[in-house]
Amino acid sequence: MAEIKKKSWEEIVAESNGTRIFLPDGFKGAAKDWSTMRDEYNKSIKVMAEKELTLQVALQNLFLEVRRYLSKNGYEDIWTKDTGFNTEALKEGKFIVEIVDGRKNQLPGA
Secondary structure (H helix, E strand, O other), X not given: OOOOOOOOHHHHHHOOOOOOOOOOHHHHHHHHHHHHHHHHHHHHHHHHHHHHHHHHHHHHHXXXXXXXXXXXXXXXXXXXXXXXXXXXXXXXOOOOEEEEEOOHHHOOOO
């Protein structure tokens, strides 16, 4: 494997014609504090991203089962409909499923 050459930040700053500077020493403490906060924030983002994806999959799995149930119980065209919860009802702890015509550009061959 080829060795990766380490960047020379001194050269990069020197050749930048003043468009890059090293942070003055008096600001390094605040910069390190910011960097620590940034690292913690990025860790939180990863946790939340996993939770969001898990939440989305759970909802899709739920509505897949709801569609199967409705299909078996006479709602033959449920597979081409858009489904979701009414968000206003959710605020009151009610699970109201809304079923609307799917957008034609989402359907294969439409």
